[in-house]
Amino acid sequence: MTQTSSHDQASGETKHDIMISKTVFVLFTNLILVNCKDFASLSHLKPKASLGKQEDAAKDLYQRVLGPRAGEFVVKVQSNIGPKEKDTFLINTKEKYVEITGTTGVAAAMGLYYYLTNYCNCQITWGGRQMAIPSPLPKVEGGSVNITTNDKIRFFQNVCTVSYSSVWFKWADWEAYLDWMAMRGINMALAFTGQEAIFQRVYMGLGFTMKDLQDHFGGPAFLAWSRMGNMHGWGGPITQNWIDDQLILQHKILERMRSFGMIPVLPGFAGHVPEATILRYPQANVSRLTDWAGFNQSFCWHYPTANVSRLRDWGHFNKTYCCNYLLDFNDPLFMKIAVRFIKEMENEFGVDHVYSVDTFNEMRPRSNSTEYLALSGRTIYKSLKEADSKAIWLMQGWLFIDGGFWKQPQIKALLTAVPQGEMIILDLYSEIIPIYTQTESYYGQPFIWCMLHDFGGTMELYGALKLINEGPFNGRAFPNSSMVGLGMTPEGIFQNEVVYEFFTENVWRKAPRDISTWISKYVLNRYGKTNKFIDLAWQYLKNSVYNNSDNLKDHDSNAIPDHRPSLSPALHPDVWYNPEDLYVAWDIMTLNLDEFSNSSLFMYDIVDVTRNSLQILSIKYYTDLVYAFGRGDIHAVESHGNQLLGLLSDMDTVLGSDSHFLLGRWIKAATDNAMDMQDNWFLQFNARNQITLWGPRGEIRDYACKQWSGLIKDYYLPRWEIFVNYTLDIMAHNKTYNATELDIMIYEKVEFPFSYRLDQYPTEPQGDSVAIVKSLHKKYRPDTMSEFFQTLQQATEERHRKDKRNWIQRKYGSQIKRAKTQNIGYNPRLHHVVNGRN
Numbered sequence: 001m002t003q004t005s006s007h008d009q010a011s012g013e014t015k016h017d018i019m020i021s022k023t024v025f026v027l028f029t030n031l032i033l034v035n036c037k038d039f040a041s042l043s044h045l046k047p048k049a050s051l052g053k054q055e056d057a058a059k060d061l062y063q064r065v066l067g068p069r070a071g072e073f074v075v076k077v078q079s080n081i082g083p084k085e086k087d088t089f090l091i092n093t094k095e096k097y098v099e100i101t102g103t104t105g106v107a108a109a110m111g112l113y114y115y116l117t118n119y120c121n122c123q124i125t126w127g128g129r130q131m132a133i134p135s136p137l138p139k140v141e142g143g144s145v146n147i148t149t150n151d152k153i154r155f156f157q158n159v160c161t162v163s164y165s166s167v168w169f170k171w172a173d174w175e176a177y178l179d180w181m182a183m184r185g186i187n188m189a190l191a192f193t194g195q196e197a198i199f200q201r202v203y204m205g206l207g208f209t210m211k212d213l214q215d216h217f218g219g220p221a222f223l224a225w226s227r228m229g230n231m232h233g234w235g236g237p238i239t240q241n242w243i244d245d246q247l248i249l250q251h252k253i254l255e256r257m258r259s260f261g262m263i264p265v266l267p268g269f270a271g272h273v274p275e276a277t278i279l280r281y282p283q284a285n286v287s288r289l290t291d292w293a294g295f296n297q298s299f300c301w302h303y304p305t306a307n308v309s310r311l312r313d314w315g316h317f318n319k320t321y322c323c324n325y326l327l328d329f330n331d332p333l334f335m336k337i338a339v340r341f342i343k344e345m346e347n348e349f350g351v352d353h354v355y356s357v358d359t360f361n362e363m364r365p366r367s368n369s370t371e372y373l374a375l376s377g378r379t380i381y382k383s384l385k386e387a388d389s390k391a392i393w394l395m396q397g398w399l400f401i402d403g404g405f406w407k408q409p410q411i412k413a414l415l416t417a418v419p420q421g422e423m424i425i426l427d428l429y430s431e432i433i434p435i436y437t438q439t440e441s442y443y444g445q446p447f448i449w450c451m452l453h454d455f456g457g458t459m460e461l462y463g464a465l466k467l468i469n470e471g472p473f474n475g476r477a478f479p480n481s482s483m484v485g486l487g488m489t490p491e492g493i494f495q496n497e498v499v500y501e502f503f504t505e506n507v508w509r510k511a512p513r514d515i516s517t518w519i520s521k522y523v524l525n526r527y528g529k530t531n532k533f534i535d536l537a538w539q540y541l542k543n544s545v546y547n548n549s550d551n552l553k554d555h556d557s558n559a560i561p562d563h564r565p566s567l568s569p570a571l572h573p574d575v576w577y578n579p580e581d582l583y584v585a586w587d588i589m590t591l592n593l594d595e596f597s598n599s600s601l602f603m604y605d606i607v608d609v610t611r612n613s614l615q616i617l618s619i620k621y622y623t624d625l626v627y628a629f630g631r632g633d634i635h636a637v638e639s640h641g642n643q644l645l646g647l648l649s650d651m652d653t654v655l656g657s658d659s660h661f662l663l664g665r666w667i668k669a670a671t672d673n674a675m676d677m678q679d680n681w682f683l684q685f686n687a688r689n690q691i692t693l694w695g696p697r698g699e700i701r702d703y704a705c706k707q708w709s710g711l712i713k714d715y716y717l718p719r720w721e722i723f724v725n726y727t728l729d730i731m732a733h734n735k736t737y738n739a740t741e742l743d744i745m746i747y748e749k750v751e752f753p754f755s756y757r758l759d760q761y762p763t764e765p766q767g768d769s770v771a772i773v774k775s776l777h778k779k780y781r782p783d784t785m786s787e788f789f790q791t792l793q794q795a796t797e798e799r800h801r802k803d804k805r806n807w808i809q810r811k812y813g814s815q816i817k818r819a820k821t822q823n824i825g826y827n828p829r830l831h832h833v834v835n836g837r838n
Helices: 002-010 015-035 051-072 105-119 171-183 195-205 210-216 220-227 240-260 297-302 332-349 370-387 408-416 465-477 497-507 515-527 532-543 579-591 600-630 634-655 663-671 677-690 711-732 739-756 769-785 792-822 828-834
Strands: 073-077 088-093 098-102 123-125 128-130 144-148 153-156 188-190 263-267 286-288 325-327 354-356 392-396 423-427 447-451 483-488
Touching (some): 051 073, 051 105, 051 171, 051 240, 073 105, 098 105, 105 144, 105 171, 105 240, 123 171, 123 497, 128 515, 128 600, 153 447, 195 332, 220 677, 240 332, 332 370, 370 392, 370 408, 423 483, 447 465, 465 483, 465 497, 483 497, 497 515, 515 532, 515 600, 532 579, 579 769, 600 634, 600 711, 600 769, 634 711, 677 739
Parallel strands (some): 073 098, 153 483, 188 263, 263 354, 354 392, 392 423, 423 447, 447 483
Antiparallel strands (some): 088 144, 286 325
8 A cells, every 4th residue: 555655646646636536536427427418329239149149159258268267157148237228247256156247248258357357367468368367266345246338339440450450360360359359348340351352343343343453452451541542552453362361251250249249340432432433434523632731730739840731642652552533422423332332241241330431531622612521421421321221420530630621610511411320430539639629529429539549550668548547537528428439549559558458447437547556456467466566667657658748649750760760850759758767667677577587478568668768778879879970079970870780789689589579470470361472472562561661662651660570680770770881981081961862872772672572580589588688688777877868858848849839930920920010919828839938
């Protein structure tokens, strides 16, 4: 108890603060949970499988999860034990077994995980499992527990997850993935696999050729963006073998989802058509979409240095791959394709009445006319209803971040064109940029409060636990809230597992938690044991990397190891915490290595913490090099360059000692889908290009970067070697630094060739993680004591404030100057910000 109290005080949470916070939330919990509207229009969204089939599916999950211990559990599915529009589970401990009853198969799975985590100190994550279940099984308080979810819907997946993380999944991977979802209470998830086979039938039935479709579909690792109309063809041509295999896989996915009682979200037709449409249907009214050319003030405020104001083609892709054609909403071909697509899906594997349709995701409509936007909404809604009278339209709210286009009239026109309750909005980034607060709760349309968290599947240790602890409750308490669910929408998974364990408990938690206490329980569950030192290490992580408050989205952006080297402009990674907190956690975990080395999850974590510690240290080596160059000290440049290169080599070594950080596994997962050598090369190219250049010439370079062993050695390290040697060369020969010359050199010698290489990489760990971590900690910890790290957080904050002031000056400077000179009214808040007083 004393330890927890000190943690609370260290994070600014006094006992008094926590007591008041808890009291307020307890007093208003019931009000908050019933404040949201009920939508009768969504009442038909329910499991398709019979109770018996759901019970069988739950029993099978118990067997997979528990193995021989499954016989000590009795699982039942009974729909009448709780409210109709929510899920409930009951846990009863009998003399020799535990009985878990759920309203659905998902509820029964959620009940199992609740019991395992709260009573057995176990954990099951993407990274592994800790399943030291006590014997005999622990009893629950009072003999029984009754838990009901807060919301009707618990949603999972981002349209990008299927490309950044699950693109190479086979059925065994999907089975474990779906088990993970069910145990977290997920009852609605995207089911996008295999849709190319359905589109193929529809388009070829309308006279298109396979060549037309291969030009339209992206390659396997890029399908997410060709599906959304952002680009076409890159990574292709897609093979018939891939299309057929994915269709078979989709049947298995849907069968399992439905057997659990989940509602799969299938794709609908958004209006994006092959370029060959202008040849096959010359009378069709089509237009090219363009990239969103700017973001709203909220986005620019948070990301003032983002280059977003003049883009025309999505992701800098040229006309070869961007942008896609969009059918006019009045064109008869729109309705024909839309209806045929859903009917073909229904014939193939049935439907569940929820369809994901995003016409303008990161793409601008050709007109900002409210009439045009209302027409788009009416047309999509009509097409869904004509194909399925019970259809519900699911749409991402991400497009509304582009406030340069989507003003309140435009948003309202689109949303209110659909009858209220007939569409559901994913408030995709609620923890950082909630749109529901700016749109009167989406003008009454149901929305799901979502945590996005990760972009591109990057690996920075990052979380905003306080925001996701309170945010969902704020969403429900919002005036006239139309919130109907919780969601997780990460672009990539397999990182920061603590964040997802924490967030998924919001499914049933009735009030925000004391985060310090929760962290202590998380550590016990994860490792099967704990001590005051390991607990303290995680409290330091909680107070630092998982305590983000700067509201910046992509914390892997500008990370030194995986960013293309640059001298000018210099790189400025975002560090929102005191690095010493991370290093103290590293100290403690390293000192406890021997005691916890038998825990695979601890070894995963210590390698991850070591990786991130070295990543932060690389900022110093890089900065020292930049300053040495500025003062013309070639010997110091060489010394700091060697430090940086040595650190990257050591990173590759430590990452190679753990199975979670191997490039070889990513490539093998891709090539395991190959039918022949040509297919092998094609899939390997997709796998390599996505995590590096992301395009033919680095259009979205390093967006999906991964700090993996093999990738550092053969991609990131060679780039930095070229950078260091180039810098030394221009200093030795008194040349001028030329950023373009350096970029071309790096592209031609490293980046472009890497996508086409066929090197094989280890798929099993190499070396002893314990010995490597201890060695690296001893080698590098002294350098982290530098005063440089004492000011790094402050420097980051000052840079952000300066960026914000510069943005406001660019945006409103003339307005402020005119107001001051003409003595007319102006916004004093902007004046204060520009002059640095806010």
